[in-house]
Amino acid sequence: MFFCEEELETAFRAFRERACTTFLVILGHSPLAAVISSNNPHFVELTYYDPVFQIFYNGNLIVQSFFVLSGCLLAFNLLLMEEKTQLTWPKFPRFVILRWLRLTPPYAAVLAVIATWMKRFGDGPTWKPVVGAETEACRRDWFYHLLYLNDYVDHSQCMAHTWYIAVDMKLTILGLLVFWLVKSWRARKIAIGLAFVVGVVAPALSTFLLNLNAIHLVSPEVARNYFVEDPTFNNLYKRTHTNIVCYAMGLALGMWIYKMMQSDIDVTKYKKYRPVYWATFPVGALLCALGGIFYMDGIQVPLLASVLYSPGIKLMFGLLGFVLIPGTIFKLETVYRGFLEWQGNFFPLISLSEIPAMYRGFLEWQGWAVFGRVSYCAYIVHVAVIRVTTANQTTLQHSNLLQIILTYFAHLVTSFVIALPCWMMIESPFNQLVKLCSYPARKDEPQDTLKTMPREVTLKNMPQEIDTKDVNPVFMDSSKEKEFDGTVVVKL
Structure with a gap:
């Protein structure tokens, strides 16, 4: 099956926009308000025994899907670029600078607001330890963020959730080095394999040598400081070298997808594996719920089990991306938007010739493109929104499921409302400026x-x-x- 240029442009449409995963990230962080300022902590304790809540407590695994997708897109786009030009070393710093310019303007703007004005946005009995602490930390550590080294800065309250951006920046440089240093297809597979081995060994060694938990436990004591005092968060969860494995898998996946698109392959013969494709979401939820064993009282997980679980859970979650991403791109499902086909004037006939899409219809929904435009800005600002709304409370709140749901939608809407002007006035203009400076129009090209x-x-x-x-x-x-x-x- 050979893909034309237009199809190559739209093949990753369902995965370029990360709005749906940004929704899930905000969903995972919103319950922090209930954990921090609850007047019924017994409710919070009971949630640790609820399998549904365990999916959310361990839902931080969703970040690994970001790394798989990021590595996949980088490898795929670089291989497309190699069809037209060579990847020479003078171009390498240009790619790194372009990536820095792509991420930094909205990031720096929000960082500046937090370091200066945010402390004046409200008041309350917990305002100083919740908001004031972040303001002081951002005044002290801002340059680490602009250099994307903040994932190796511990005990800092400044935008702790942006560790992912720092890791992604460095992993992007790693991916660029793989394609610049080695040119042959086989050598690149070996280099990616070595990166994969490092990604598996690094978290296992960190867990063993530092006696860390296998997963990032969300306890009330840890949540009050937004995780920055937790050794597992600092040494295992947010480090670049402990998050390589899924990015390496993404690089390998991007190369494989490119190879398949250039070959004459019949996708229809793989449609018998659609049940495996459909199982990705339920298996992902099961993997998240599996971490509940580390929350149970009276169960001491052996250190060897933690050492194996720490890299293993990331590896298994990355394998789900190996199934979901190509399954969507190669259209294992049929997007069938109507169940009824009218025959005659009176009687509808249910069509069995097409199987309704369970995932593609959702992932390729046009509405994600609207939210996807501002999803990066929403990700940057959403924790500041949670801090401000939590610190403005003058009384403790009664935690229950309905209250958590309402709080989530309040944080979600507020984050995207704030992200809209941030995108319109900062991110989008800077991106257009970078494109104009990086890819100027040729003088010999006709204008009309x-x-x-x-x-x-x-x-x-x-x-x-x-x-x-x-x-x-x-x-x-x-x-x-x-x-x-x-x-x-x-x-x-």
Whole structure:
């Protein structure tokens, strides 16, 4: 199956926009308000025994899907670029600088607001330890964030959730180095394999040497400080070297998808594996709920089990991306938007010829493109929104499921409302400016295509049966009757 250029442009449409995963990240952080300022802590304790809540407590695994997707897109786009130009070393710093310019403007703007104005946005009995602590930390550590080294800065309250951006920046540089240092297909597979091995060994060694928990436990004591005092968060969860494994898997996946798109492959013979594709979401929820064993009282998990579980859970979650991403791109499902086909005037007939899409219809929903535009800004600001709304409370709140749901939607809407002007005034203009400076229009290219278009085009070796719906073909020497010689003049 060979993909044309237009299909290559739209193949990753369902995964370029990360709005749905941003929704899930905000969902995972919103319950912090209930954990921090609850007047019924017994409710919070009971949630640790609820499998549904365990999915949310361990839902931080969703970040690993970001790394798989990021690595996949980088490898795929670099391979496409190699079709037109060589990846030379003078271009390497340009790619790194472009990535820095892509991420930094909205990040720096929000960082500046937190370090200066945010402490004046409200007041309350917990305002100073919740908001004031972050303001002071951002005044002290801002340069680590602009250099994307904050994932190796511990005990800092400043935008602790942006560790992911710092890790992604460094992993992007790692991916670029793989494609710049080695040129052959086999050597690149070896380099990615070595990165994969490092990604598996690093978290296991960190867990063993530092006696860490296998997962990042969300306890009330840890949540009050937004996790920055937790050794597992600092040494295992947010480090670059402990998050390599899924990014390496993403690089390998991008190379494999590119290879498949360039080959003559029949996707229909793989449609028998659709049940495996459909199982990705339930298995992902099961993997998240599996971490509940580390929350149970009276169960001491052996250190060896933690050492194996720490890299293993990331590896298994990355394998789900290996199934979900190509399954969506190669259209294992059929997007069928109607269940009824009308036969005659009165009786509908249910069509069994097409199987309704369970995931593609959701992932390829056009609405995600709208939210996807501002999802990066929403990710940056959402923890500040949670801090401000929590610290403005003057009384403890009664925690229950309904209250958590309402708080989540309040944080979600507020984050995206604030993100909209941030995108319109900062991110989008800077991105357009970077594109203009990086890819200027060539002087020899015509500015007006219509003025330089020929008035007629001669087509040779054409079949006699041609479609004349959109053009008016005039045969050469049409005034004289003779046998058609395959030459057509199209009047434009």
